[in-house]
Amino acid sequence: MSAVLVTGADLAPQALALLVGHEVVYAGKTPTEEDLVALCRAHDPVAIIVRYGKVSAAIMDAAPSLKVISKHGSGTDTIDKVAAKARGIEVVAAAGANAAAVAEQALALLLACAKSVVALDARMHTGHWDKAVHKSLELGGRTVGLVGLGAIGLRFARMADALGMRVIGFDPFAKNLPAYVQSVDLATLWRESDAVSLHCPLTEDNRGLLNAATLAQCRRGVIIVNTARGGLIDEAALLAAVRAGQVASAGLDSFAVEPMVAGHPFQGEKNIVLSPHIGGVTSDAYVNMGVAAAQNLLAVLARQPVAA
Structure with a gap:
């Protein structure tokens, strides 16, 4: 079962329902680079859903099976997109969900x-x-x-x-x-x-x-x-x-x-x-962003079949 790493402590049930068949691994609300590198080494995720923290080149290198980084929201500035492109990893965002x-x-x-x-x-x-x-x-x-x-x-x-x-x-x-x-x-x-x-x-x-x-x-x-x-x-x-x-x-x-x-x-x-960066934090947006993040990563994985 391939893993999906969530850089957060939770994901909307509606999003989890879409990810049935994947092992969903949570990094917690305040993950450090060291935390994420360790989790990537332990689980080798095919996808990362980004909620909190940053996704650096070191994190990508710790997950050789990584195909897609999916933002739980619209802003992708916390993802090293240059490093992702160099490694053939797609970066997608839940534009409009919040x-x-x-x-x-x-x-x-x-x-x-x-x-x-x-x-x-x-x-x-x-x-x-x-x-x-x-x-x-x-x-x-x-x-x-x-x-x-x-x-x-x-x-x-x-x-x-x-x-x-x-x-x-x-x-x-x-x-x-x-x-x-x-x-x-x-x-x-x-x-x-x-x-x-x-x-x-x-x-x-x-x-x-x-x-x-x-x-x-x-x-x-x-x-x-x-x-x-x-x-x-x-x-x-x-x-x-x-x-x-x-x-x-x-x-x-x-x-x-x-x-x-x-x-x-x-x-x-x-x-x-x-206000503490809560503009996109509503119960409705939580569901919309989680579902969009899951749909986006699944669409990428469908185009890039994971090796058995």
């Missing part, structure tokens, strides 16, 4: 920033009533700029359009955009957006995309939302821009280093709303 969940989290963060939800809640719980002194931001009629117009970005665009926002977006790979999304270049996006939401994968080309220079090109008082990858943002530059008022507020679900540790400069910053 689109609704992540787009809803982006909207929640945008609304939390525009309406001061977290700050007003804290004030109310300590006995304050700020109706006479507080004014929230109205999003209707304002412009949101989306970097990335894949399944998640387009889902978010539809919701922003329903709020009456003007939606502009940058994505050199997007085709056949809906009428309510205006395609623009990045310079235009920075210049015209009242809010910017990131929905693109992290690559070496766009690492630090939001930095001191690009934040300075944005409208003063812009809202920044990131439910994609933390590496897209220069965190020190964002913090400086928030403190200077160039960025009114930021809603962040992903960070350069995860998990965030005590003492991170964002902690305690009143104009930054934080």
Whole structure:
């Protein structure tokens, strides 16, 4: 019985049902490279489903029968794709499986920033009533700029359009955009957006995309939302821009280093709303991503029969 290694502690029952006939091996919630190398040597999996941790060349080399690495989600930046290609190992992702969940989290963060939800809640719980002194931001009629117009970005665009926002977006790979999304270049996006939401994968080309220079090109008082990858943002530059008022507020679900540790400069910053990279973590998305990850790896194995 060939093995499938899951870099996590569980998999949706619906996904496991698809993998009947394979030995499913779990690595736990915080697997290290050493853990994964040891498990690969012990079980020689034909497939890896990636939930947590990174999959390096050393891990691939410890599994000579490995044919496919299947992401439990859409972002494959934790997989060494160059090493995989060199070894003839296919990398597949569950694109779109968590689109609704992540787009809803982006909207929640945008609304939390525009309406001061977290700050007003804290004030109310300590006995304050700020109706006479507080004014929230109205999003209707304002412009949101989306970097990335894949399944998640387009889902978010539809919701922003329903709020009456003007939606502009940058994505050199997007085709056949809906009428309510205006395609623009990045310079235009920075210049015209009242809010910017990131929905693109992290690559070496766009690492630090939001930095001191690009934040300075944005409208003063812009809202920044990131439910994609933390590496897209220069965190020190964002913090400086928030403190200077160039960025009114930021809603962040992903960070350069995860998990965030005590003492991170964002902690305690009143104009930054934080969530622990849970945009795609809903019960529905858990099933959708698990099933898609299993289906994707089985499709690859069907094209590349495993030697007896």
